[in-house]
Amino acid sequence: MKLVFATNNAHKLEEVTKIINDDFEILSLKDIECFDDIPETQNTIEGNASQKAHYVYEKYKINCFADDTGLEIDALNGEPGVYSARYAGENCTFQDNVKKVLEKLEGVENRNAQFKTVISLIIDGKEYQFEGIIKGKILKEQKGSSGFGYDPIFQPEGYNKTFAELAPEVKNKISHRGIATSKLAEFLKNI
């Protein structure tokens, strides 16, 4: 069965293709010649994942899934959450976002946070959602240089390294996206 992953991120595509069994041919947006700027205007992670999957399903009439991720920091009432990509403003860099988080948490004792990924899958018009959460804490300074986004300041529970210090294979196995993707893969095995 052909299944579109509503992304053009080559790294995400590779990770997902590795996990999902061979009965599925995973296509990117480019593969179906979708060059649209798909709207993500909802105010929840679940809502945005769903909106992206519906957009592709309704326009191309093809089974598909979409993901959305946010970093939720307890002391900031769940911020940056759904705004994780553009927390420091439109066109900001990962570094701008990291700096903003560190500034907002200056002098704050409670550093607890979690990453959350939601994947929305639409098969024959029916929607299913899969969630992946990893808990951890926000360090006071950046450590490590691999990964992306908030990786240099996020230390997952049970580890004494940040996501940016862990080997990519380790991060991918324990991460929010890894957990949500494994749930999706398990579901797809049984249909």
Ligand code: IMP
């Ligand atoms: P997206 O929904 O996957 O595009 O993620 C939204 C934003 O969350 C990204 O722009 C990053 O800032 C952040 N993010 C998502 N996944 C990760 C991760 O694995 N590590 C660090 N930051 C992430």
